[in-house]
Structures are given as structure tokens and as C-alpha cells.
Amino acid sequence: MDVNKLLENLNPAQREAVAAKASNLLILAGAGSGKTRVLIHRIAWLIEVMGVSPHAILAVTFTNKAAGEMRQRCTELLGYSARNLWVGTFHSIAHRLLRMHSADAGLSDSFQILDSDDQYRLIRRLVREMGLDESHWPARKAQWFINHHKDEGRRPDHIEPGYDHAERQWLEVYVQYEAYCRKASLVDFAELLLRAHELLLENTDLLAHYQHRFSHLLVDEFQDTNAIQYAFIHLLAGTSGWAFVVGDDDQSIYGWRGARVENVGQFERDFDDVSVIRLEQNYRSTGVILEAANAVIENNHGRLGKNLWTDGERGDLIRLFAAYNEHDEADFVVSSIDQCLDEGLSANDIAILYRSNAQSRLLEEQLMRKKIPYRVYGGQRFFERAEIKDALAYLRLMANPDDAAAIERVINVPARGIGEKTLVGIRQHAAEQGLSLWQAIARMLEHQLLTARAHSAVEGFVLLINDLREAYQDSTLEVQIEQSIRRSELMRHYDKEPLERREGREENLAELINAAGSFTLPTEDEQAGMSELISFLSHAALEAGERQGDEWDDCVQLMTLHSAKGLEFDTVFITGLEHGLFPHQMSIEEPGRFEEERRLCYVGITRARRHLTLSWAEARRWQGKNSLRRPSRFLKEIPTELLQHVRPARSGYSAPSGGMQDNANATGGLNLGQLVTHPSFGTGVILDCEGSGDHTRVQVNFDSVGSKWLVLSYANLTAV
């Protein structure tokens, strides 16, 4: 291979990173600075120039999509497919290790993966069985508690609950949950990482083996690593391996799910002789867009520091639109898009970004009205659909009937007369006898411990599973799935649904059979000792499949700011730049959260190549009620000379929609948005009101003390 090919078309900083001598490297890669390119060229450099065997390289990403892309681009660059090269997500790599060393990890060789939905259902049941009142002890909180601790690498015995009653209670749920998972050979997502880490930590031979094997570790999106992922990399690198980590502290937007930006700085301290290389030249956006992004992110504290620049054109100003209300905003955005399309821009090059999914509805309506094709990201994924999970539960039982989560899911789906009461009896029997659910069922049937009616119903289920297991043990995956669906009469469960929904489910199940038919056992899974069945089920859990969306060839992309990370578009609209919406209300109080919102804004701005439009609405119907909005703080952080006001805000504007007018009348002459003064609180803006007559209360946002609810007849407000 021509070595020059690996360095040509790279800028000096990129070259420095790609061709660095073996050492620990931290690549601070700004948005659009070619970080994926650097990562791929580095891998090729290691193999082709430094003579490192692909066998000794481990490349880790966060999403399956990124992993797939990395593998593909590596193959393209190298001109051949590097076998033995481990590329994967943290979870898939941990999973592979656990399959290869299931005995050492204390797992059954047919352990199954619990996705978050499975996990939630299980925890919810455990919380109930512990006799806790769910309104005080919501299962979601327990799930969060458990995952949060696992992400930080903590088992129950690492947690010191102190005297906090709630902590103790959650800890007890965690203990029960762990015991349950152990018995049923179930592993949740966080457990994959935690257990893989423990596997290496506790087996010195294995650790030595992998430390020796993987001399080069490459990590993408390093700012998104959580504590256990960081520890995993640190452990694996050991004293002889080199870590090449690429990340951008300014794009850390997943703190709320355990990611630690601090890991980026920590890397410099924990790893030996770290060289830091900054990639600051941006190849994506115009000068104006970069200036705006830099200006916004500058307001964050404790950054590692980076300043994006480009030698390209300055480009157009950023358009700022102050809409009267959310309809006006949607109308403006869609009209602008219509114009772009008229000018010959391809719809694929246009994205509308928003903070929360609920915002997509109006935009969609407007796009539909104008007959502009669009695609909404997010929503349910293939393997997360109920019918697919039901069918897979039968398949899981074929692989391992002790899988209690699968039994719980389908023992009465479709209805076969096994009610809650019978189930409670079975669970109790299992707990008393120390048996798995499946074993408990067998024993209860054998000893006639059920009522006659329940007996025959449960027997029917057992016969079904046994039949499936015996008759199709050696069949192809496709036949196994097909027969599971047919013989369980799963579709009966959806009988009473409207035709359209039912047809959808049938199509999905057909698609599942199809997917099973074209599934081939990946060689790395085969090497890890997985059967076709186990491998298929694991893939279903770890890669929940494509996000749906209308599959148009050329359509406008709608998505949240979070899902836009890593993507770029010629023309970008960021909507709803309002205080309380973006930054989101729940993030405003805490400084850490607030700065994460700002990073999200930075991510949003830097998605645009040439055209960026920002919008906000002065009034918006939000969560069922009308409210007056203030522009986002982030808008003020963009230098005015970079902005072109498409329509300036009208301060004190009262929206002409029905609800708003009613409210205006109720305030006895004071309008929403009205500037008022209060004897002790000073000046403020009326945001909302409720009630009428003497009971009228208004919400006023005071400049000095913030928002307050006041009774109008006592408040002594004066209009300004």
C-alpha cells in the first residue's frame, strides 16, 4: 500500500495524530474536524506502516451505526477487509467477551440479554412483590437507581445507604433484582459492561492475555464514556497497551445517562505520557456559523479549550425568526423549506431540529399540508415492537426455558386462561423451592398443585414450549420463528385490534421471519461459541434495528438535537429556542445540566454547512396550556452582527389565538406579555393567568425575583 495515501489530504494536525508514534493520545476533535477520518487513517497507519497486526487492535464506538461505518471505511481505505480486527460498541465487545468466557464470568452459556423494556417490567414486578406502593416507589426510579449504580461500577455491597430510608429501599430492590437475574441467566445492558470488567479484573490470566493481545485501543466519542467504560479501557490498556482516544468535551450531551465529560481530562492524568492533539480546522461550516458556535460555547466553564476555524467562505448570516406562536413558527419553517426546494436544494440536505420530540407534530402537519416529503427520526424500532418481542420470547424459551422474563411475557399471550392468580402461585412456589419459574411449573404440574382449570391451561403452555423445543431443535432459525408464531397462535392476541394495526403487526412478523431467513451466523459470534439462535437473539437485543420513518428517497429530516449529533446538513433549522424549552426547564436550575444544554446548542449549530435558521415563538401552547415565552439565553450569546432578523420580536405581543384572548379578558385589562410593576418586586412580564373576578391570579416573571403567582386584586400591579 502507498503510505502517502494515508497522509495526503490531511491537514498538519490530522497528520500528526495519524502518524504519531505509539503512545497514549488524546485527540480533541472539534465538530466537523474530520475525527472519523483520523480514526480510520490511524488504524490503517498502525497496520500498514507500524506493522501492527489487526489482531492487536480494538476499536470501540457507542452505536452500531458508527461501528459499521468504521469497519466499512477501514475496508475501503485498506483495500481489503481486516479480519481479526475488533470493531464494535462497548456493549457488543463486552458481550463477546462474556460469551467466550461465560463460565469464568459465572454465566450460563445460554444467558439472554434484557433490554430496558424487559428490565423495567421485571423491576416493576419485583417492586410489587415486595409489597411497595408504586405511587411512592415507582419502578422507573428503581430502574434508574440500579442502572446508575451499575454505570458507576457499583454492586449492591459497594453501596452504603446510610440512614436514608429511600436509599435502603432501592438498594433492597437492587439486591432482589440481581438475585433474580442470576437465577434466570439474564443480563441487562449495564451488566454486560460491569460483568466484562469484573471478568478481567478477577481473572488475572485472562486479563494478561487480553492486555497482551490488544496493544492498541481506539475509542471514538470518548466524552460519552461512563465510569465503567473508562475503567474497562484503562484496565485493558494496562501498562503495555496504547490508547488513542478521540473526543470533544464541547459535544458531551449525554451526562444525564451516565456519561462523564470529566473522563476526557482524567485521561491525561491516568494514562502515561499523554500527548494531546487538537483538531480545530473545520471542513463543514461557513465562517459565520463557526463564529456563532464558538461564541455560544465560550460561555461554558472548565472547557479543555478549542476554537473552530475555517479557511472557507464566511457565508450568509444566520437567520433569526421570532414567531408569534408555534403555528407561525411551523409555517415559517416549512415555507422557507419550500423556497429552498424551489431553488433546487435537495430535501435530504435540510434538517429541522428541536429539543423534544413533542415539537415535531406541528411541523409534520405543516409539511404534510405543503406535500413536502419528510422523515422523522426516533420512534419505535423494529425489535422493540410488542409483537416482535412476543415472538422472540418464544424463541428465547426455545433456547432456554429458564428465561423467566420470557415466560412472564408470553405465558398468557395469546390468552390461554392463565391469570394473575395462577402466576402468583407459580412465582411463590418457585421462590419457596428455590426453582426457576419453568422448573416450578413442571413441579406443580407433576404434583397436581394447581386447580383443574389452571392445570390444563398451564399444561397447554408447557406442551407448546416442549413441542417447539423438541420438534424444531435442529431446524433453521427461519422455521423456528415461523413455527413459534404459528403454533403459539400469537396473532390471536391481536385479533380485536383495528385492521390496520393488525396488518402492520402481521407484516412485522413476516419481516421477522424474513430476517431470520437471511441471518447468517457472524464468524466472530461463531468463534465466541454462540449458536445461530443465541447469536440472532443477542443481535435483536443489542441492535434494536432501524429507526422507522417514511422511507422516502429524498426527504426533509426531522429529529431532536440529540439524534442530530454526528450528522450534517446543508441547511438547518433549529426551532423552539425559548427559555424553558431549550434550555429545557428541567436543566435550568443545575449549572452542570445547563451547560450541557449549551453544548447541545453548540452541537445543533455546528450541524449546518451553509445555512442556519433559528426560531422561537413568543407564545406557545405547551403541555395543554398557553404560555408566553422568552427567547433562549443562547440566542443572546450569538453576536448580533452574525444575525439577520427575519422578523423582530414584538415585546408584549398577545397572540390572537382563542385561548390567549380569553385569558387577556380575564386579567381585567392586563394582557399576557404585559410589562408591569409591583411595589416590592419591581418590573416583570405577565406570563399566565387563571381564574376570574377577585380570584384571578397572574403569573408574573419579575426581573429581580423571577416568576411568582399573585392574586390580581391584592397585588397592586401597574401596567408600564
Add this chain to the structure above:
DNA sequence: GAGATTGCATTTTTT
């Protein structure tokens, strides 16, 4: 066991 009704919370998302 299933359908109807009421109550409650409500960012962001991957694995």
C-alpha cells in the same frame, strides 16, 4: 379476562 374509565406525569437515547 377484557373493555371502559380515570389519574398522572410530561427532555434528551443507546446499548
Add this chain to the structure above:
DNA sequence: ATGCAATCTC
């Protein structure tokens, strides 16, 4: 407003 889940009722 809206959706999801728990509770009620037959």
C-alpha cells in the same frame, strides 16, 4: 393535550 398505566366494572 396526550398518552400510558392503574383501577374499576361486567
